[in-house]
Amino acid sequence: RAMVFVLSEAGKPIYSRYGNEEALSSTMGVMMALVSFIQSGDNAIRSIYSDDRKLVFVQQGPLVLVSVSRTLQSEQQLRQELLYVYYQILSMLTQVSITRIFERKKNYDLRRLLAGSEKILDRLLNLVESDPGFLLGAVRCLPLPASQRDALGALLQKAITPNLVFSILVAQSQLVTAVQERAVIEECRLEPTDLHLLLNLIGASSAFQAGEIWTPICLPRFNPDGYFYAYISYLDAECTVCLVLLSTDKESFYAVSDCKKRVEEAMRTQGSLQVLSGGLQSPSYSVGQVGVPGYPGELPPAAPVHQRQLSSSPSPELEGPYCSEEEQQRLFDLYHYLHSRIHSTSRPLRLIYHVAEKETLLAWVTSKFELYTCFSPLVTKAGAINVLTKLLRWIKKEEDRLFIRYPPKYSTTPNPGKGTKGGRPDGAENGFFAGL
Amino acid sequence: MKKPDGKVVLLGDMNVGKTSLLHRYMERRFQDTISTVGGAFYLKQWGPYNISIWDTAGREQFHGLGSMYCRGAAAVILTYDVNNLQSLIELEDRFLALTDTASTDCIFAIVGNKVDLTNEYALLLERADESRPEKPVTSCISTKVQKQVHLDDAVALYKKILKYKMLDEKDVPAAEKMCFETSAKTGYKVDYLFETIFDMVVPIILRQQAEGPPQTVDITNYKSAKRTKSGCCA
Incomplete structure (x- = not known):
């Protein structure tokens, strides 16, 4: 499969799909020499074609991404694959912090910050090559009768708290339903790319299978510089159904955790887990x-x-x-x-x-x-x-x-006419706009 | 909403075994864990109290969040790897400052994990096994390594923490009581560690409950109170 490298402008290795970055440092040195040689002529290297290989270069800020491939994939597709890798790195660090780090120290070793995340990038690259959703820019969804999907959506619509912006229900990496904050969707929509990155992050690590996770995450297509705070918790003992709640307020863990309890409770009364496991067992279509x-x-x-x-x-x-x-x-x-x-x-x-x-x-x-x-x-x-x-x-x-055709919405921004009821009205604004 | 009564936070460099320690205590077993993402929240019933436990990621990527997870904490468990001196140094350099947001009467424990990998531990086992001399333990010792961090180093760090927090040694639990050496793999002293901490947290919970909600809430209350006042005047 395609070999993928990520390096810094100073030629420091950051990630390589196969092999050890240290052992590949001379290869990366050559790549960086190519990039900077072309750059010195006020130009940018895009690709090199040899008899049986394609080399594709993508430069994003202080990062250089290179793909070496022998497959039928086009240059454009390989470029897309590299962008996915770049976005996944952003989802963990944000663009602004990467830029700032390299402004301060040109030869910074970014692996310090990405330590432990290699698996996430490995899995992403495997998915990009095997999941048609990535090729089509669409998220794989779990086939489910519309009435049941709507019922689950309605259930998420009810379990809200101030500053909650996205509620996503996933079953074995397949989207069940996603509900968005009304004010957010007016300006932007949840990009399939962002969802792919989020689902990959969750699928890549068994660390989410114990306890309730609260972690910052950036949705780079939505906003490459801001963090959301993600609440991630599986709803069944077998860890197939996962609830993801994104908030703009980093202090809202307890309130968001409470939303999960409400979702869990409602799903129990409706028998939703059985519905989902039924959906997972029946074949998609044949x-x-x-x-x-x-x-x-x-x-x-x-x-x-x-x-x-x-x-x-x-x-x-x-x-x-x-x-x-x-x-x-x-x-x-x-x-x-x-x-x-x-x-x-x-x-x-x-x-x-x-x-x-x-x-x-x-x-x-x-x-x-x-x-x-x-x-x-x-x-x-x-x-x-x-x-x-x-x-x-x-x-x-x-x-x-x-298909999921019309994702439902909810409104979590407190109504100003009603005054301050139990929330933090200032936090709502600050949290969201600070995130932008 | 029912909020937990007290908060315990696990801090320390990556790969020292924070998740494994907690997993050993909660699930009674040891398994290979994966690098934690952000922070993982657990609830532990301790007598009439609900104690929340935050298992944080040791990776530098999540460093900025430490102070958030530590806010109002009643106890902080600073964890290092007894075979890795750097992991103890990191506690002072990188993690101590994160505890600034903890409760003022927060207690600190310093835990050296992975003692099962040291030759000292093998000797300990050998001594325990002396009654059964047929067991060949010597072969085991050869695979063990010389321990890099000794309990004295942890005690020294504990005293530094007290200085940093401007606490008097007389007012806090003694260093010897708050420095632990554990093994998540074998379960060595893991229960002892968590149970000691939980017992110490209970009086802090009682004090916190007597004093009312923590400071962070006070500020919001103050703001909204001000607003109502001006609303009245208008």
């Missing part, structure tokens, strides 16, 4: 469900792109020849290739029919959705289109179950 028999292979990851909404995408069950990890990886590499052709900056496409060695692929992008499908190698063009039509009809029918 060829059989769609009712298109006669085509081996599996169905595609599909993602409608709802502008200014939380994009979400369910993943189909991989079947047939794609059960092994290598085959899945090969398939995702092909999807990556199609994605890069479709989103090519020089020649963007809307529909692509690609006959590969072992399968035939069809990708389709409209203003509403983005769809990648894979068929047996013997399929005809007309046959593939026929299946696709059936699939889209089925997805339309199941839309409410498969």
